[in-house]
Amino acid sequence: MRARMRRALVLRVRTCAVRRGVGGLMPRTLVVVGAGVSGLAAALHLSRVVPAAKVSEIGLESELLPITYNDAATKNRYLFVGGKLCKLPTSIRSVFSKLPPFSQPLAWSLAREPILPRSKEEDESVHAFFTRRFGAEMADYVVDSLCRGIFAGDSRKLSVRSCFPPLFKAERSWGSVLLGMLVGSGAVKWDGAKTEVMERARREGWAQWSLRRGMQSLPEAMEAALRAKGVEIHLHSPVTELRPAADGGCQVLTEGGILAADHVFSALPAGVLGPLLPTAWRPLAQALGKIGSVSVAVVNLEYEGRVLPVTGFGHLVPSGECGEILGVVYDSCSTPQHDRSGPPTTRLTVMMGGSWFTGAFGDPQRVSKERLLERAKETVQEQLGITGQPLTAIVKVHKDCIPQYGVGHWKLLADISEWTVSHRVPLTLLGASYDGVSVNDCIYQAQRGVERLQG
Known part of the structure; x- marks a missing residue:
């Protein structure tokens, strides 16, 4: 993985002297290391292509394959328990019915949740959280499986605060996951530009989407859009080191030479980025190695x-x-x-x-x-x-x-942020290692990372 990821694209974006908020001018030369979806989305936003409009702006609107909430593929989902397929409840009536693999209707677990005391813990495992609020069967069957489907991980080790932040915030704010979700507590609200595609998705009730030629066509179209914008893309350029520059910027060392940057966006996995950092940034490298x-x-x-x-x-x-x-x-x-x-x-x-x-x-x-x-x-x-x-x-x-995202992941990210800010490290961390593993998460966090630099 490390050898392969170090061969990710290196992109250099030259911006005009855009005025930031309080901090003055935005850096003029920015390098994006790693060109998966996160890196490409950051470069697109930096080059003035709005990620929120990614599908229409890069010519993929006609390629969309929406899957709505009314589609059988959305409504019919199963668990394999006890040697057979068990359909998950999909209606109010089914919630009040005793369905395998559960020993009682789910309504009982849901009804008691709002009256349970809230936790004062700063974090806990996903499994512990759901056992406490909804019972062992919900945790063992549904949530255990969900964590395996999303994170390919163990719900007994994953952090509820980092993996399911809306649920954590709902209990913290309202004392109940169900009450908090009903009033929208903790939900992530899109604060970027709205597009026709987004409005269509809301109007038609999209649960998810794909592309006619497969999801690979998304990064391919993003790359083509960047080239059309004049962004430098260095193919087959393994990054060997990031080095602080005397002027406060950063040098990106590759097998093909050195790229000077005022600021670097890293979309490499945390474990790949850590070994590339200089000795002076060892605390940051050590923190990244814990992810x-x-x-x-x-x-x-x-x-x-x-x-x-x-x-x-x-x-x-x-x-x-x-x-x-x-x-x-x-x-x-x-x-x-x-x-x-x-x-x-x-x-x-x-x-x-x-x-x-x-x-x-x-x-x-x-x-x-x-x-x-x-x-x-x-x-x-x-x-x-x-x-x-x-x-x-x-x-x-x-x-x-x-x-x-293990228990305590949120604190690790807070420590990383505090260290990079206090030591004036010209580096923004992007990608699935930090704040969401889905394609949508990566694109959204890429935009937020660029906006934070803009001030």
Whole structure:
């Protein structure tokens, strides 16, 4: 992961002398290290392309594939518990019904939550938080699975304050998660420019979205937009070191030379950035090294015919059921537009590993693709009853791909921020390592990072 990520793009954006708030002029030469979605979004915003308009501004509006809240892929979600698929409640009536794997209707857990005392802890694990407020079954089945689906992580180690900040803030402000959510406490409100696409999403009730040619077309279009704006993009330029400059700026050392910058935006993972920092910034490097990450194996399978026993987005697997199998996405249900033309087929994605990768498969760099493929085929046979051989199989191991926000992550970020400000470090940290792992989170935080520099 580290060798590969150091080969990320290096972008240099030259701005005009834009006046900041109280702080004077914004730096003129800015370097963005790492050009995943976060780095590209920051560069787009710096070059005056508004990230909020990302889809329309970079020519992808016609490529959008919205999935609404009324779609079966949104309404039908499952857990695999006790050797069978269990549909999660999707209506008020189902909340009052006793449905497997729960021993009683969820309404009982929900009804008692508003009268429970609030915690005075500054942070706690996601599992402890939900056990305390909604009971063990909600924590063991639903929330455990949810953390595996989003973070590929262990809910007993992940921070509720950092992973689910609206829920933490709701209890802190109102003494109840449900009451707080009803009044909108803790919800993140978009404070950027509104666009037609955003209004359409609100009007039509989008739950999520994809792109007709796949999500890879997003960074490709962002790169093309940056080139059109005259942004320098240095391909295949491994960054070897960041070095403070005498003028208060920063030098970015690459195998191709040295880039001088007034300010650097790093979109590298925390664990990759740390070793690149100078000795004088050792406290920062040590803090970054505390932000861990996990590896995930993703196996895409395509089968002949319509072979799924149910229709929906997919199913998640609680860690108590099977540690290394995180879940299965029913791609043909959520984005049928991506299916091949001709006779019908069924596309699935099996997600494996995460916090359980090493224990189940060993070293992510050494495990064979054949072993992962066999485990994925066993999974769809055991959990979905699909016995045939796949027409297509693609196996990828994404090493250290999802950061883990452990208990106390918020304090670590506060310490990092305080140290960089007090030592006048010309560096802004972006990306999934800090404040949200989704694509939307990364784009939003990239915009906020640029705005903070602007003052």
